Amino acid sequence: MMAIMNADWAIANAKIWTGHSERPWATGMRIQDGSIASVEASSGDADGIDLAGRFVTPGLIDAHLHFLMGGESLQTLDLSDVSSPDEFRKRVLVEHESLEPDRWLVATGWSENRWDPPIVPDSSWLSGCGDRPVVCWRMDMHSALVNDVVMDLLDLPDDETLLAEGGHVVRDIHGKPTGLLQEAAAWHHLNPRIPELPEHIRAKAIETATSHCLSLGITAVRTMEYKRDLLGLFLDHHCESPGIRMSAVVLDRTLPLDLEWTEQMPRDDWFRITGCKSFLDGTLGSRTARLLSPYADDPGNCGSCMEHLLEDRLDEWVEQVVSLGFAPVMHAIGDAAVLAAIEAIQDLPDNCRATIEHAEVMTPRIVEALSERPDLRLSVQPLHRADDAVYAAVALGPERTGSLLPMATVSGLGVRLAFGSDWPIVSVDPIAGMAAAITAKDVEGKPFHQEEAIGVEEALRGYTVLAAEAAGLDHVGVLEPGRKADFVVWDRNPFDVDWSHERPSIVATVVDGRLAFGNLPAEEHSS
Template identity: 30%
Template sequence: MEDFARRAEADRAADFVALGGTVLTLDGAGRRANAIAARAGRITAIGTDRAVAELIGPDTKVLDLGGRTAIPGFVESHNHPAFFGMTLAAPVDAGSPPNDTIGDIVDRVAQAVADRGPGEWIRGFRYDDTLLADRRHPARSDLDAVSPRNPVVLTHVSGHFCVVNSAALRAVGVDAATPDPPGGHIARDERGEPTGLLAETAAFLVTSRLPGQSAGELAAALRLADAEYLANGITSVHDTGIGLIGGAAELDAYRALRRGGELRTRIRGYLIDGLVPGLAEGRPERPDGENADERFALTGVKIIADGSIQGRTGCLAEGYTCAPGEHGMMLIEPAVLGRRIAALDAAGWQVAVHGNGDAAIDAVIDGYARLGAPDGTGRRHRIEHCQTVREDQLDRMAAHDVLASFFIKHVYYWGDRHRDTFLGPDRARRISPLVSAKSRGIHFGLHSDTPVTPVPPLEGIWCAVRRVTREGAVLGPEQAVDVEAALRGYTIDAAYLAGEENLKGSLEIGKLADLAVLSEDPTAVDPDRIRSLRVEATVSGGEVVWSLPPAPARPR
């Protein structure tokens, strides 16, 4: 980079300048530049190196792009930060990899038991029954063998199930006489005894009562998640389900971090519907003390309409290919869903409803349709995941201005199993139908649903462009979008989902100076390489908040 003099006077000098590379603005015209400047956290100039260098003063922080590419900071439109942080800190990694069998997971539980005192709870995350050689969920008998006195909870990768041992069942009072809760299921053996597998709201009977979920402990989990987001170029996250893991303590954890100035990732929160005061009576109220700012705002309310396809609890109009008589389940009655949507809309809340199966999506659209035609107020209600949405449903979404956040990484992580096991080839090739949505003018964001799948947005962009499954097949190539559309799904279009497109998501004068610096230009490389590009720096409000550690020096 040319050595520019620091000649700008204090009253016009930038606080931050990045120059010497490519700047993808992702503005409406798709303009490119070489440099960008910011003052007081907002972008003040975009242009050539020489023009922007005129704003460098004695105290300006200068980031040399060195030929790299700066893009808007990624906006993750559906994540679970507290849940994510808890998985990062958990004593048991139950995922596959590294585990091939239930026995491998049990060995990890046994080690955790050895490391802890009697009676201490042990948590594990990410087990996936469809990737285990045993082809089944673990059972309480598997866990009892190594943990007779320590309660154990293993949470499924989807977040919709958990497996617990006998000590955990006793601790929360679940036994053969316990009825299935509404919207949930307690798996039982031939004698009617719980097997340890709990689905949907039954899983919440345990996970909502676990120790280790105080506001302080949840704040520690949020810090871990925050560090991972920044390392992946993510500057804003939509937390779609505050309270789902730790109840009201999650909101308290955010409040504590906010007071302490520890929120580095910008959070737009969607409070789980069960925590909204007065909602059951049709008079929802906002919690006290939630003044929005650029770091944190309660933007809306999250409702979970159905379960997951891979757990066979996503509510489908046609049965599962592997079990034609099964259609999944609604976790909330359609009439109740409609009433809650209407009450929240009337109270000015944005509504985000989890809908995986097309039958559930029908119920969600019905609820939104009853609100009447779009009234120009920018209500911007959403469907989360929207995985098996049909063409006729996309028509209805467009007619009622319903937005979508697509779980695009399903294509890679579950595409093969959706095709061969759960949905069959015709329905599977249409999961996350981005081209169909785009052709109708539907605004959509893309997401990873972390911790369900790994967080890197570059992987999600690659999924949207290539639609390659884990086994290397291309699933529904007609639904693959170009690189710029995929980038927009993780930036400006994701910002639109929270009504923030005038604040972030593109690099334009007056917007927040939030950037991700990539090793190369994703629009100029072979699409197969997008997934392997590196995030090398993350900038929030004109401050470098994360940078790639330097490579260790090689011994001479």
Template identity: 35%
Template sequence: MTPVDHRPATLVIVNARVWTGAGCEAEAVAVVEDTISTVGSNASVRRLIREDTRVIDAGGRRVIPGITDSHIHIVSGGMQLARLNLRDVGSRQEFVDAVATAANAASSAAWILGGRWSVESWTDPSPPRKEWLDPVTAGHPAFLSRMDGHQGLANSEALRLAGIDANGPPDPPGGIVERDPTSHEPTGILKDAAMDLVSRHIPPTSDEDQYQALLRAMRHLNNLGVTSVHDMSGPEDLPAMIRAHNEGAMTVRIRKLLSVNDWRPALEQVTGFPIHDAWLRVGGFKAYMDGSMGSRTAYMYRPYADAETGAEYAGGILADQATPPKELRHMIETADRAGLQCVVHAIGDEANHILLDAYAAVARRNGPRDRRHRIEHAQHLLPEDISRFAELGVVASMQPYHKADDGRYADRALGAERLAGSYAFRSLMESGALVCFGSDWPVVTCDPFAGMAAAVTARTLDGRTWIPSESISIEEALRAYTVGAARAGFAEKEVGAIEPGKLADMVILDRDILVVPADQIDGTRAITTIVGGRVIHSIGRTLSDDAGLLK
């Protein structure tokens, strides 16, 4: 590339291996204020250095565009960083000990919150029950979510506050209160919409707590090389985002997709949202079609292979926020007519099939336009539906780290013969679909390099290789986190690639992920993260502010 802007640079990166995302490599990048001005050779960029230019000598390291996490719950993630984290416990005893420690440190009668537990890899994978919690949480209500966020474990005090006992209440639409088959007593496990029976009794977090959680989350993401996100949370997080924007505290660009049960009353809130710039915008709505595989609430064409005979929800739950498919189609049609982007959670093969039908019907009714409606997760597809994503222009918004988790138990849940169409990264890309990657944090880690490793190696958390036929190259995975994610968020003119005119969001890595063996991708660190031409995060000795060294 040749320079397109001869103004003196405010920041340059030299001696780099720049993956631009635009089909070419470069040695150096120049930035003027918040925008990339030149991408090319060391010589072409050095000519733009002045006395006050900040110079970063990358020392031959790999430079990539800033990562976009295309599916995240950013404030919830920031909250989880300060709460009980059961992600790494490996047994019932470790689980109970961790809860006991949290309860002992909590103030009187305070709720014990957090979670991210998963028992699938334990020696004894029996699901937890309220009896695990009761002896160590006396005086405290407790509610701990599973890692997928689609079920939670409540202790007896939390169940009492929610009025859940052997006599009721009945399961809410789209939810399950798990009960002992003999006594009808609740076990403490609540699935999908039933979680609301307890969560509505949890004291709301303060505005200040929300704001601090957002700041904490942005710092954490910057440290991992993430510079933009597509946030999937509800309107309760907007005040913190608006405050951060107004105070100039944003270090992560946020495109928010508003998660509400009924989109129509919120249309004006979205279309009239007062901020729409490179830092913060509301682009559309988020809804749900089903639950999750781990909770056996993803909606499947056939019952789960390990479902109990005669189980009421043997094939999962459709619409875990109690929005019937016909109603959801009307919501999509209304939002689509207003020019908004629709993103809908669908994991099971039948949920994805119904949603693709809905998107197709809305397109026929409202006429052609550049919609880029999305299916969030798209984990298990009927083989005949894979080509429909490209045909309909529907974005497959996927989270590859979920594959590393689900691979531990999906064979048991579905049966190995039904895995054709599961985590179909390669098949979707080869069919021409736009695929973008994200994390679903705090459900799982937001480390993008752990996600890339899962997409490339097909390695599960218990060390097996699962569905390797759908593995992709590291460059394809990187593209899904940058170029693809930017396009999925209508931001391809601003971010996603290192090109003149785009915002200066870049990351210097501690290793060249395009060259190292696949088993070394996980563990990659962001040495330097630059957002809008500002160095937001740096470690090690990669920075030099002495431009004279390069003259």
């Protein structure tokens, strides 16, 4: 495909959805020096590579993921498809037997909701690993199962102190730790003790993640990362030879904020730091998302407030983030946390690009609050809805299941829904995310409040136009003159697909006017 390696080339005879609100359709497009020079509404005078009617959209954008962690997950034990306790034990044992003697075993992805009955694992499941330290993160990364070897290494405070920090050690009926650490117990006490993978493996993780995303049509991401990785791995291994566009959100959040180091990082068409993140609560699966009313299966538990919200310093954090020129990005899953997030950012101007991440439980009180501020941005994950729908009735009770990410209701208010994955918590595949949004089915394929399903065009906007806006990437997301030439070619028209029974796929990914994945027709057309 020499034609698309040139500075000036074009596509013709295509069905192009541009994402532009006033000019959504075109048939041809000319690219010059990596940018879009023109978009043709009709094919009468078009020339270039003949796409033979193939469907084209802007490159897909994931508005919320963990890029380095996702790349590392492709190189470590993945338990996301484990369907029984016995299989869990066997997979961990096989991994143990394959590792060097001095290496920690780290796994991710398990969920007790994938086996029946949904028994929560304990450290006895890891007993076959001997004296090797073992850490198995739950799919939400808010709980971790560790073996006795790791528990002996940790200097955990007493339960009361840990609770004040927003953490919890799960104990059995005799008061003995089960090996399950939740929230701050896992983040602040366990995570710092886990040895990092060797740098060459972590650098490979960035390369692997880039290739994986490009193969799925993802041309840009908004990723949640720590200072140490942004200044190290990303500066050395991504910014020097980027293959995918990246908007980074800083996870370091201790007040007062130290962000002077961000001036060392590039800010260009490929990479920029755009926001800072705070965690207001936990997750539904771990029963730590903060709710206005207790969990149906745990009547004494409304979940947990975290960090700045717990310390009553959320407004202070927001003020500091905005004063430093960054966007406040807030993890809020339960309705109490979402309400706190709305109140914290409701008076900010739109150009601050503040976002509420996840916003999974939106009860009528939240819908009412959003109706008064429909210009807010939510960054949500359709695959989380599909996953959590499986146990929503148990956790929330039948009367609240309809409040689990009610996409159609919230979108109907005018609220902007940027779509992402939260990879590696769930699959990064945006077409799987679109399917979840369009069909409103759970991960088992069962209908779940299908009145909240959205249309194909709205799903596309969530993964292009609105994701670009949320990520502060205004040079992509729409196919129009002046923006960068990032687009994907589909194997079929997604508007013509019965998403309940089939899914389209990406056959080519173009970034900055160059083919990054797949193939385009070799045939040239000239009028």
